[in-house]
Amino acid sequence: MSFLIQMPKLGHTMTEGTVLKWHKRAGDNVREGEAVLTVETDKAEIEIESPAAGVLARVLADEGVVVGVGLPLGEIVREGETASDLTASVVEAPAKTASSNSGAAVSSPQKAASAAGAKRVIASPRAKRIAAERGIDLSSVAGSGPDGMITEDDVRKIGEKKIAEQPTAQMPASTPGFATEGLAPSRREKLTRIQMVGARNVTSSWKEIPHFVQMVRIDMKRALEARQSINAAGSRVSVTDVILSATVLALKENPRINASYSDGERLIYDQINLGIAVDTPDGLVVPVIHDAGALDIKGISARAAELAERARNKRLRPADIENATFTVSNLGAYGIENGTPVIFAPQSALMFVGAIHDEVLAIEGRAEVRPAMQIAIAYDHRGLDGANASRFTTRVKALLEAPDFLGAVANTKTAAPERHREVRIEAVGESLKTEVRYGGLRWPLSAEDASAPDPVSSFLGALGSCLLMSLRVAARARKMQVGRTSVQARSNEKGHVKEIQVELQVETAIDDEQLHRLVEVAERGCHIRALIRDEVAFSLQVARI
């Protein structure tokens, strides 16, 4: 069983990406989920993780090479196995020689086939699969099967011949400058891959989408107050989070804005995937808060912070930048008051957020100094007209000027976005190698010898530590003095766990009744205790040190 690593498709417009760096070399062992290489796409640098544990059998595209979406980059095989024969000849094709600067960029085989014209290609599913892996254009293959169907053998024959000349990738030709005798550039800066593809995308968006822009000025006094009252309750939401929340709500009420225009149709999405433009040292990237409609302001805030952090550390995953349905670009931090943004195709609209300044506004006939802000929303005029766009624009304004939708949030606690703890255990022969991971932290519990705790002991350890932590939290909340604490957890030795006995030892001056109540609370609060089934006899004894 082998796994091909392919160039991912990270958006409707992406047709190719660049191999930036291989973190592994052919022959290296890889773990499942371990970063194998970094590719650069039109939007970001993305680490591609191994789909399985095994060995990187082959590298099929060298660093710096541009590869079409869906084409293979490398192959992972399980240990002890060899690379698949489906792509056997690809390995012989040196990717290096193909990375020259000549010619046009490679596109995916599907695209090549459709470009070839109206000729319908009849090929077996297997033949299509192999052709796609090898980047072979099926329209150029003669079929020998029933009714002229292209079979596996037909593709293999072509493959053997063509693969050597098939350009795995090329850098786009450099565009000629307008340098003349009189005006020579002092130096040339090559755009990064992200910038280059970005340049191409804005060009096509600008050329193809008839833009119109609506601008409004918004009195932000109450929005800022609402933010303060939320944060007074212990949260840390930003002004941007408030603006994003209002935007999401307005999008829910105006679903046609959360849409794409395509060939005489509006493709309307119920799910709101909010792209947020983030500035990084390498340029603008646009991570996406998926299903933002399902999040409240705290959820949006947490997710936005997480994505911005990932973006700045170049840790964005492919899923983090896919499928935005609407984008917010906030240049307020740079003091920009207003602008006329360019939509990211195929989205229908993009909102530009300006800086908040004190301004003199006319409030009920009087001149008042208020924190004010301008937004500019660009719309695709093919799918939207000025009237339905205005309903959205003015709704965003109205929500921010009367942010009652945030009122309830200030006093309620909301669940943080779900994160999972992870424990990784490998069995090598008789031994268990255990590693606990949480966020960026890792604790190996044993070396690769036979000294790892068995599963039940691990569980008892988790139970004991959870009870202790729960006890300390409960004591702190009740302002009870607790000194040393220790716990002993024990179960029957063999077979299914039938009984668990726990003894807690606590150094404290509180009286017996208080101590027992404290332990009761601790037991109730212990997440691991809650996992134990009713059939298991559980006893919890308390003693003083």
Added chain:
Amino acid sequence: MRTITYAQGIKEALEEEMRRDPTVVLYGEDVANFGGIFRITSGLQEEFGAERVFDTPISENAFVGAAVGAAITGLRPVVELQFADFLFTTADEIVLKAGMWRYVHGGAFKVPMVVRCPSGAAGVGPEHGQCPEAFFMHSPGLRIVSPATPADAKGLLKSAIRDDNPVLYFEHKLLYATKGEIPDDEDYLVPLGKAAIRREGDALTLVAISAMVPKAMKVAERLAQEGHNIEVIDPRSLNPFDRPAIIESVKKTGKIVVAEESYKTLGVGAEIGAMLMEEVLEYLDRPLRRVAMPDVPIPTAAALEKFVIPNEEKIYQACRELLS
């Protein structure tokens, strides 16, 4: 290694399991005194007594229903239908009771029973010569096995008797006299749900069921002489079905022929084809081919029976068509 017949394999399995487990009982029409219509059970009543091996009246519905009751209350009955076709008489007990009651009653009990179903066209006409496995594959809760070799006949029957679910055990009448080797293992078991790769190859996957297996092996030899190394897979168990075995093989070969003695429409091959469409379409290089009984009653006249039964030549032609 010993060489035994398929019929011997079945008998040994019955003897060994009855000696091993006193809750195993055996009954059916003529199984005791006469020793079974195909003489599989001769001598068993002498050894195990009339309480454990006995004859029943001619009422399949009643004695299969009784087996469901016996299984629920702690025995492991093995009942013999003289012909697999009689399953239709017992369908209420098999489909609705045996297959469903463990589930319907929330797992309050198990239904460990085996129904032996002699199957296959052998000059016995439309009502005594069918291979009705596919009818019952459609129904939930039933385990279905169709051994093709003496070793599997024994090993699968032993596993079937020990299984806590109702098992329909299809024994092909024309295989009873076939011989084969069996390991000397004292307690030889073949697990349910595990296919056997009878011959490894990479040019084509030929799935053969029950009496089609020896025919498939001959076809494979003939094709090998012509330079095509095909793979022959005997699923052995139809429920649970070893999907990965077939999927892995098709990933390798890209071509598949299914040979079976069930009717073609909605037969085992139809299910395999649907599974491949769902799971590994992109590995198929040719359309699926099924060699099966045409959708007609099996004729009694020998010449006509021969005409409809899937034979070596039909299997060979189907393979050739895909290999061209």
